[in-house]
Amino acid sequence: MQILPTLHGIGRAFLAMATLTFATLAHGAGASPDIRLYALDCGHLHFQDMRMFDDSGALDGKHGDMSAPCFLIVHPKGILLWDTGLGDAIAADPDGVELAPGIRATVPVTLVSQLAKLGLKPSDIDYLAFSHWHEDHTGNANLFGKAIWILQRKELAAATGHTPPPFEPLPPVSAWRNARKRIIDGDADVFGDGTVRLLLMPGHTPGHQVLEIHLAHAGNVLLSGDLYHSRENRQLRRVPRVNTNRAATLASMDRFEAIAKRDRARVVIQHDPRDIALLPKFPDYLH
Numbered sequence: 001m002q003i004l005p006t007l008h009g010i011g012r013a014f015l016a017m018a019t020l021t022f023a024t025l026a027h028g029a030g031a032s033p034d035i036r037l038y039a040l041d042c043g044h045l046h047f048q049d050m051r052m053f054d055d056s057g058a059l060d061g062k063h064g065d066m067s068a069p070c071f072l073i074v075h076p077k078g079i080l081l082w083d084t085g086l087g088d089a090i091a092a093d094p095d096g097v098e099l100a101p102g103i104r105a106t107v108p109v110t111l112v113s114q115l116a117k118l119g120l121k122p123s124d125i126d127y128l129a130f131s132h133w134h135e136d137h138t139g140n141a142n143l144f145g146k147a148i149w150i151l152q153r154k155e156l157a158a159a160t161g162h163t164p165p166p167f168e169p170l171p172p173v174s175a176w177r178n179a180r181k182r183i184i185d186g187d188a189d190v191f192g193d194g195t196v197r198l199l200l201m202p203g204h205t206p207g208h209q210v211l212e213i214h215l216a217h218a219g220n221v222l223l224s225g226d227l228y229h230s231r232e233n234r235q236l237r238r239v240p241r242v243n244t245n246r247a248a249t250l251a252s253m254d255r256f257e258a259i260a261k262r263d264r265a266r267v268v269i270q271h272d273p274r275d276i277a278l279l280p281k282f283p284d285y286l287h
């Protein structure tokens with residue numbers, strides 16, 4: 001009877017060592033803290049014509065639906081919110097609003113009510129980061145004036161310089177002016193332990209980025225931002241018409257795929273409802 005706990009202990013030590021080695025290989029960092037990744041429903045988009053998502057013309061005249069999620073990363077050192085969705089104001093109308101001709105946005109459940117389910121208020125969010133500053137990713141940004149905003153310098157410059165379209169007018173993200181900020185140029189390690197990293201992948205916008213998270217049990221997860229808008233667009237390397245630099249987008253796709261392969265990462269295409277449906281349903285989470 002005495003030997004069992006000892007063997008168990010050795011097994012645990014071996015597992016811990018293996019985990020440490022894996023984490024070191026993948027990230028150059030230490031052990032894996034317990035991190036939770038929640039996918040929140042931050043709205044849905046319906047397009048009468050998907051033409052803006054493929055510059056080859058293959059989607060011209062086809063309708064389609066997209067998810068617009070937000071993600072909450074709960075780390076022992078703080079809470080990061082990745083993207084803020086379409087905006088809780090849209091939830092007031094169950095039929096949603098028309099953002100532009102042929103583009104309808106609906107928000108069936110508010111971000112604030114989902115945070116409340118976890119016992120959180122917007123002011124409890126420590127860090128805020130965006131894949132990019134388009135209105136389906138910044139809708140609730142101004143709720144988070146107490147957070148530290150981690151911003152790509154190039155994205156901020158492009159958005160505040162009002163060039164080029166299709167950046168939305170600044171009011172939905174105006175809280176950036178008075179918020180505490182961490183301005184970055186390139187990749188960034190949010191918590192300093194290699195587990196949650198912003199990876200600059202420009203092209204869709206000048207400072208577009210994706211998020212990689214190392215989870216102790218679920219492994220590596222890559223949140224795509226708008227590098228890809230659907231699984232098919234990923235398979236076919238489609239570049240959207242709504243894009244600032246075609247060559248940069250293709251280079252970002254190459255980098256993304258190399259990282260996904262190296263880290264054996266689970267890729268979540270944020271705008272593809274099929275990828276969102278495969279994630280644990282909130283308030284469940286990956287960890």
Ligand SMILES: [Zn+2]
Nearest residue numbers: 134136137226
């Ligand atoms: Zn988007």
